[in-house]
Amino acid sequence: MAKVAILFDAFRCTGCRGCQVACKQWNDLPAEVTHNTGSYQNPPRVSADTWLVMQFREVENGDDGVAWAFGRHACMHCLHPACVSACPVGALYKTDEGPVLYRDDRCIGCRYCMLACPFEIPTFQWGDGLFEGAEIKKCTFCIDRLSAGMEPACVHTCPSGALMYGERDELIAVAEARIREHPERYLDHVYGKDEAGGTSLLYISPVPFEELGMPELGSAPIQEDTEDIMTKATPAVLVGMLIGLGGIYWVVRRRQEMMVKKGGSGRSGDRGASS
Amino acid sequence: MIGRIALRRPPISPAWVVLGGLIVLAFVVAMIRYANGLGAVSNLNDNTAWGLWITFDLLCGVALASGAFITASIVYLFGGEKYRPLLRPAILTGFLGYLMVIVALLVDLGHPERIWYLIIFWNPHSVMFEVGWCVMLYTFVLALEFSPLVFERFGMEAPRRLIHTLIIPLAIAGATLSTLHQSSLGSLYVILPDQLHEVWHTPLLPLMFWLTAVAVGPAMVILESIISSRVFRRGLELDLLGGLARVIPFVLAAYIAVKIGDLAGSGELGLLTEWDLESGLFWLEIMGFVLLPMVLFSLPAVRQSRAWLLFSALLVVSGVILSRFAVGLIAIDKPEFAASYVPHPLEFAVTIGVVSAGIVAFGLVARYLPLFTEYAGSPAEE
Numbered sequence: 001m002a003k004v005a006i007l008f009d010a011f012r013c014t015g016c017r018g019c020q021v022a023c024k025q026w027n028d029l030p031a032e033v034t035h036n037t038g039s040y041q042n043p044p045r046v047s048a049d050t051w052l053v054m055q056f057r058e059v060e061n062g063d064d065g066v067a068w069a070f071g072r073h074a075c076m077h078c079l080h081p082a083c084v085s086a087c088p089v090g091a092l093y094k095t096d097e098g099p100v101l102y103r104d105d106r107c108i109g110c111r112y113c114m115l116a117c118p119f120e121i122p123t124f125q126w127g128d129g130l131f132e133g134a135e136i137k138k139c140t141f142c143i144d145r146l147s148a149g150m151e152p153a154c155v156h157t158c159p160s161g162a163l164m165y166g167e168r169d170e171l172i173a174v175a176e177a178r179i180r181e182h183p184e185r186y187l188d189h190v191y192g193k194d195e196a197g198g199t200s201l202l203y204i205s206p207v208p209f210e211e212l213g214m215p216e217l218g219s220a221p222i223q224e225d226t227e228d229i230m231t232k233a234t235p236a237v238l239v240g241m242l243i244g245l246g247g248i249y250w251v252v253r254r255r256q257e258m259m260v261k262k263g264g265s266g267r268s269g270d271r272g273a274s275s
Numbered sequence: 276m277i278g279r280i281a282l283r284r285p286p287i288s289p290a291w292v293v294l295g296g297l298i299v300l301a302f303v304v305a306m307i308r309y310a311n312g313l314g315a316v317s318n319l320n321d322n323t324a325w326g327l328w329i330t331f332d333l334l335c336g337v338a339l340a341s342g343a344f345i346t347a348s349i350v351y352l353f354g355g356e357k358y359r360p361l362l363r364p365a366i367l368t369g370f371l372g373y374l375m376v377i378v379a380l381l382v383d384l385g386h387p388e389r390i391w392y393l394i395i396f397w398n399p400h401s402v403m404f405e406v407g408w409c410v411m412l413y414t415f416v417l418a419l420e421f422s423p424l425v426f427e428r429f430g431m432e433a434p435r436r437l438i439h440t441l442i443i444p445l446a447i448a449g450a451t452l453s454t455l456h457q458s459s460l461g462s463l464y465v466i467l468p469d470q471l472h473e474v475w476h477t478p479l480l481p482l483m484f485w486l487t488a489v490a491v492g493p494a495m496v497i498l499e500s501i502i503s504s505r506v507f508r509r510g511l512e513l514d515l516l517g518g519l520a521r522v523i524p525f526v527l528a529a530y531i532a533v534k535i536g537d538l539a540g541s542g543e544l545g546l547l548t549e550w551d552l553e554s555g556l557f558w559l560e561i562m563g564f565v566l567l568p569m570v571l572f573s574l575p576a577v578r579q580s581r582a583w584l585l586f587s588a589l590l591v592v593s594g595v596i597l598s599r600f601a602v603g604l605i606a607i608d609k610p611e612f613a614a615s616y617v618p619h620p621l622e623f624a625v626t627i628g629v630v631s632a633g634i635v636a637f638g639l640v641a642r643y644l645p646l647f648t649e650y651a652g653s654p655a656e657e
Contacts (some may be wrong), residue, residue, distance in 0.1 A: 031569055045610070082466055086405035089396035108392050109385015112403045114324035116466045120384040120610050123321045124385065126314030133383045135313055213610070215469055225467045225478045227400050233481070234405060234455065241451040245352055249443060 003079075003200065004098045004146065005168035006155060007175055008072045010205035010212060013162035015054060016071040017038070017122035019154035023052040023074075026142065026153035027029050027182050035200070046073055048125045048137040048184045055213045059116060069205070071212030074154075075100065075139035076192060080221035086116035098168070099141035099202045111130055118196060118222050141200070173206045186212060197221035288509075289637075294631040301628020304621045305382050313385070316621040322609050323616035330603035331626055332379030334460055335596050336372055337410070338488045341416060342499065344453035345492030348521075351446035355466075358519065360512050360648050363424065364503060365496050367640055371533050371633045372592020373410065379629050402462045404518040410457030416449045424644040457488040464602050472553040474546050477537045480602065484535065490526040492518045494591035501585045509647055517578035523591065527569040531561060556601045560640040564594025 007161075019273070032050055034043045041056040055071035083101045084092045113122045113136060119139050120136035128134040134246050142152035150156065150164040164171060172193055178184045191209045192199035195217040205212055308316045315424040319326045346365035349355035379386040393407040419438060426435035438445075461484030464471055477483075497516045504511040538544050547554045560635070568590040640646055 045321065051537050085398075085400050087405065087467060088398055088407055089392045091396075099564065106389075106392060106396055107386060108389045109387075110403055111324040111385065112401070112463070114321065115463075118469050125312065125322065126313045126320065129312045129315075130309045130388070132312070132654070136385075168626040191525070217469060222468065223400070223466055225468070226462055228463065229459075229462045229478070229481060230400055232401060234459070237455060237458070238451060241454050242447060245447045245450055249352045249447070252352070256354060274629040 002143070003168040004099075005166065005202055006152065006199045007164040007171040007202045007204070009093070009162045009178065010070055010072075010207070011162075011182075012160050013070040013072075014160050015056060015068060017054045017156045018157065019163060020050070020052050020054050022153040022157035024140070026145070027051065029138075031081065033111070042106075046121060046138070046267055047067040047233075048123045048135075050162060050176075051075070051137065057211050057213065059207045059211050059264075069211050070209045071214065072201075073111075073213060074201075076119050076143070076196075076198055077139075078221075079199065080115035080197035080223065083113035083122055084115040085221075085223035085227060086112045088112065089250045097146070099146070100138075101140060101142050101143060102136055102138070104133075104135045108171070109134060109136075111136070116222065118217055122168070122264065140272055150270065156222075171202055175202055193218040205221075211219075245261060291635070294635050297624075297628050297631040298635065299628075301625045301631070304628070307621075308382060308625075309387075310474070313383075314627075316428060316619060317445065318616055318619040320614065320616070322614060323604075324617060324654075325603065327604075327622045327626060330600055331596075332383075333376055334599040334603050336376040336379070337457065337460060338491055338595050338599065339485070339495050339592065340369040340372025340376070341453060341457060341492035342495040343420070343492075344413075344449045345489060346496055346519075347420065347446045349419045351443055353609040354449070358515055360514055361496055361519070363502060363646050363648065364499055366417065367424075367637060367646060368495065368499050370414070370421045371420065373635050374636075375633045375647040376410065376523035376630050377414065378632070379625065382625055384636050393612055402459050402466070405459045406456050406463065409452045409459070413449060413456065414451040416445055416452065417535045419445055420449065424640070424646065428644050453488075454485060456480065458485040458577040460484050466639050467607065470608045471602065472608065473541075473543050474538070474553045474557050475602050475606040477541070479533060479537045483530065483531055483598075486530040487598060490523055490530065491591050491595045493523055496587040497584050497588040498592060501581060501588075502648075503615050503641065506638075507641055513581060513584075516584055520572045520578050520584060520587070523572045525566050527572075527591070531565055533571075534561070553601070553606045555599065560594055560597050560601070564590050564597060566650065568594070602613055609652070634652070 008153055019031050024031075029049045029051070031045050032047065036042075037044055039056050041053070043050055043053060044123070048055050052072070055073050057071060059068045059069045061067035064075040072075065077098055079093070079094075079099050080097075081094055083123040084094050085112060086101060087107075088110060089106050089108055091103045092100060093103070109124075111122075111124055114120075114124065119137055120135050122135055123138060124208075125132070125134040142150075145152060145156075151183040155163040164174065166174075172190060175190045175193075179190070186204050187206065187208065189204075189209070191203040191214055199251055203209065203212065203214065306317050313319055317326060317328075323410050342365045346362050347359065350358050350362050381390065384390060391409070393404065398404050419441070423438050426432075426438070458481035461482070462482035464476070465478055465480050469475060497518060500511060500516055503509070535544075539545065547557060568587045570588040571577045571583065571590070577587055604616075
């Protein structure tokens, strides 16, 4: 099946936060108690109760002073998700269609996914004890809507066309066409096409992506080194240690036996003889 | 079974009361955490998912428990039979260390009742998967290596003999499992190429974690021997500790070589002169807690002095703790919307309570099981 994706066009975004509200409504997420942090951005980041937060940034705009830049902070549904690689029990998994999903009945709550994610996306239910069962929470790409043939709630509600849902290849073509058509509007870069091995969320923007709160990432998957360590170095160390230690033991014991035979001091103990 | 030292002390001393109180406090905090969630007793949050418990109880705890596999390897595999008097306390320290790690994890995990899911749900790509399996298996190995004390105490000859015949495979398995998970605790942080500061992030983190664990193993044996000789008023195997200490400078030298070589190799040596928090920690570790103990342990005068051995061992232990905190907590970059993390007092309460339980357990074993063998300058008979 074709890979699904969402294109976010920061030039078209008006910062209305309709997507943020639609996300909470569709997923039936409770309200959060928040504080004024001196910005329209509220709450300050994604949490177990808010899976999509619009970031409000002020960007230096040459002669005009400052301009708003709106960033979209939610799961990027990576093509090679670090959270999936990090999860020891496979509670997080990547579907063939693209969404990265979570099995709440498998999670042991180690929270390594939260550490591994370069976008700071997985969040935890800090206020839930053993009886409520604390879970990891994050955007599901509205998998329930997709399987009913609908588009994600955030895309559906966006009034300015800043969000677009479709096949990943087609959306990359759309994004590149917009940049070609209006080079004065956009930086010549589709964020998420290659970042961290590619993501299902594609961003185009008039301001540098760091201004939207996106991390600067290379094109290699985040977990490239750890997976090398796990699949190559670890088996080699395992076999090497077993053979090496066994070999050392055998050589040491041989030498001690020879010394005893030669009438050596015999201070090397009686372990060899008794086993 | 000759010559076990009889330890006679008053049954209840003030120290026991204090330790008991700390354990009860930690237990109460754990109950609140199970009822009301991690947020109720900790400052952990979505920006700082791992805090004091993972950094100290897990990272430092596992590293400081490495004396068991180092001593077992020396005695059983490398022909260091004369070090046998140090073995049982080292095994016990390691065994208790791992039990403490597991108890702390049971507080930290979101679903402690599912910890056994590691056995049935596999993701071999996850470093955490390897850590979990190795800690689980090695704790079992340590339990078997410790079991002869129980069997001896209750005169169970058959199981004692069984363990005795298995002791070499157990030692090999223990050293292999230890190498794997001591290093993979470092690998855990390799997945943070963009968040962990360049001075501390490297694909060689597993090698560095393993080397420091190897160096701190003998240091912990020295520490534990000197302290227990005072507390339990028994003799001290000073010449053995001095012998053990000779290993440390070589391991520390290898660690420095890997650390500097890694930064040189990736062209990041310049970062060390930026004098920010991360490079400052680097210099503090290298100068104060690696080079200094390396020189000290190389001096025969130091190796023959109880006080100097203790001081130098403490330096190595402090260095390992510093490096684990640097990688696990301090040098990890947080997003700009993140609040800073300072451990909640109740987080300290859990950590202190778990350590207290370890100390109490050590005292109980020393009192009721044949832990210390008599030592008179020659190997005790096993």
